[in-house]
Amino acid sequence: MKRRLPPLNAVRAFEAAARHLSFTAAAQELHVTHSAISQQVKQLEGWLDMHLFLRQNSTLVLTDKGRAYLLELRQALDTIDIATQNLQSTRHDTTLTLSVLPNFALHWLVPRLPGFQQRHPDIRLRLLSGTVPLQQLYESCDLAIRPYQNAPEFQFDHICGADMLPVMSPAFARRHAIRTPADLQAAPKLHITHSPQDWPRWLGAHGLQDRYPAQGMLFDSHAVALQAAINGLGALMGLTPFIQDMIDTGKLMAPFPDTVQTERTWYLVAPRGRLPHKATCFRDWLLEQVTS
Structure with a gap:
């Protein structure tokens, strides 16, 4: 015709x-x-x-x-x-560029990536850890992992949420005699600047309060704060998706298993419409990790 x-x-x-x-x-x-x-x-x-x-x-x-x-x-x-x-x-551009925040990349995504590389050895991953606004994202990226935003031009696939609980190095727990939740009231604590209510919420859920709220180190990165906790600089309010490997290897311990829910969630963000083959492969693989 x-x-x-x-x-x-x-x-x-x-x-x-x-x-x-x-x-x-x-x-x-x-x-x-x-x-x-x-x-x-x-x-x-x-x-x-x-x-x-x-x-x-x-x-x-x-x-x-x-x-x-x-x-x-x-x-x-x-x-x-x-x-x-x-x-x-299929012939040239096999590099998939993904924007993902550092903590999620280090403690959730990267440990799982060998499975993706094994399934798709022809796709080369390029990870960007900067906080690029979604409106500018697809000038330089194919996909992103972000908290949910009200942006109807994008599709959001849920990956995971998070609960929080105190974590610390075994040496820190011994040095400060952490045996009950009440022992955390006066212990040195690590704080995340964009989540100032984490410690008050967990302690409050146990009928406690922080005796020295203005003390303790401040971090703008949860990933850096985790390393500080491993090095024994204080107790940290850890997020459940990111701490299990460190607990399993003994770098950190969680002496009190009671968690408090948070509103933090992470999504795979993609432009609406049909995706390029390389992006579809990554999306399908990632969502398998969530459901398996």
Whole structure:
């Protein structure tokens, strides 16, 4: 069947101009002149025999038909883009870039990655541990692991939540004679700056309070605080997804098994729509780890 396609350069120009509602911004994106964008949009309107834009008080506005056309075109261009990425990934681009916060990477993801490498030896993983905002994420990444956010343009697959309980080195527990939860009230404690209520919540659940809340070391990274706890610098309110290996190896101990629930959760974050093959492979494997 012969397809009735409009001029594709004109389609690209219209999609960019409609997305930005600006010929100037579209010209910058496509590395052409403002005049070229204007001419290509006029060409497309002539080919369709209808107006796609209106100007209202020097502002570019889509007509109803232009708005509907933009929606369909974006889906079609996204499909072309993904099909091209999939084709290239089978020959060239086999590097999957994942943005993941350091603590989750160190203590949850990395220990499980040998299983992924064994299943998909052709996919090379690149981990970024910086806190890139989701709005900028897919300029440099394929997938991310993050707490949930209200961002409808992304798909969130639940990985795990967390409970908390005190952990410490065995030497610390002996040195400070930690035998009951009450012994933690006066013991040196390690604090996470973005979770100041962790210790008060756990102690409060046991009818206790911190006798020296202004003392103890402060950390902005749970991963660094865990290493400080291993080195005997204080007791830490540990998160259950990240401490089991250290307890199993004897680096840390959890003398009191009672946990307190937290609202912390982690999700695999992906753009909505069809994913490239390499991203689909990682998503399928990761969600298997959650359900197994």
